Amino acid sequence: FSRLADFEIEVMYGELDGTFPNHPADPLQPANQRDLQARVLAGGFDVGLAFDGDADRVFLVDETGKGMSGSTTTALLASRFLRLSPGATVLYNLICSRAVPEVIGECGGVGIRTKNGHSYIKQIMAETGAVFAGEHSGHYYFADNFRADSGLIATMGVLGEMCRSGKSLTELRAPFERYASSGEINTTVDDIGVVIERIASRYSAHSQDRLDGLTVDCGSWWFNVRPSNTEPLLRLNLEAATRDECDTHVAELLAEITA
The missing domain is CATH 3.40.120.10 (Alpha-D-Glucose-1,6-Bisphosphate, subunit A, domain 3)
Structure with a gap:
């Protein structure tokens, strides 16, 4: 980036330190983007970039300080x-x-x-x-x-x-943000297989597939539940046409997961 003459670049937390004194190197977690979001706003930058430790992942922050999925x-x-x-x-x-x-x-x-x-x-x-x-x-x-x-x-x-x-990132992203999302919600579960089958039974009237965990298509909303490969966690991702619908069904699914 330093060789890009037309760009003004500012690096945050560029010193290697395996103790991660500022925050963990996982940009997927919203908390780990907060410093970047604040700096983008304070500095009037056009875009912020949140990389993980080896830079094979990146999450972007627009000029308003809003993270992009x-x-x-x-x-x-x-x-x-x-x-x-x-x-x-x-x-x-x-x-x-x-x-x-x-x-x-x-x-x-x-x-x-x-x-x-x-x-x-x-x-x-x-x-x-x-x-x-x-x-x-x-x-x-x-x-x-x-x-x-x-x-x-x-x-x-x-x-x-x-x-x-010639568009800002806010303008550029707008056509692609059409639905409300839960983000990934992790819940500790003792018997993940039993929970997944219970959820499958409850939503049996809807289209389902087992490509990776269980995905259920409920028309205006859908969700996926799948186990972590390394921890006793069940991961929930849900998307709906509106924020209210998303929040309602997230609460519904979490109640089923923890029942």
Whole structure:
């Protein structure tokens, strides 16, 4: 970034320190973006970039200090790649917003929904010839980068769209933010399998799939519950047409999970 003459760059917490004195190196957690959000506002910057420790993930903050979800970034980058490669294939993981496949279709691309995980996504990219893949977790994969994920390449793509369009990040993101999301909610559960089956039974009247955990499509809203691979946690992601509907069904699902 320091070689980009047309950009004014300020680095926060650039010194390596394995004790992480400022905050953990996980930009997915909103608390870890707060310092960046405040600095963007105070300094009048156009965009803030929150990388993880090895910079294979990135989350963006717009000029108003508002964080941008991985789904929104995936949709934005998908539109860019489909402009450059019309009709191409784009992958997105199953907890991405419904806006992502909608945008892919609107841009004339072929969207493929995948389970979570970089090794699986890279395999599907190789099999399908996909030009790009995005995960809600902030991982973005590029065919021209050996199908590897890179927060830096994702950043350059977003900056490229800002420069090309002359729009602020707030303006650029707006068409891709169509629904209300819960974010990922983790609950400690003793018998995850039993809980998932109980939820499946309760929502048996709705369309379900087991691509990764349990996903249920309830029409104007949907949710996914899946176990953590490393901890006794059940992860809930839910999206709805409105914030009120989202909050109502989150409370409903959490009551079922902890029953």
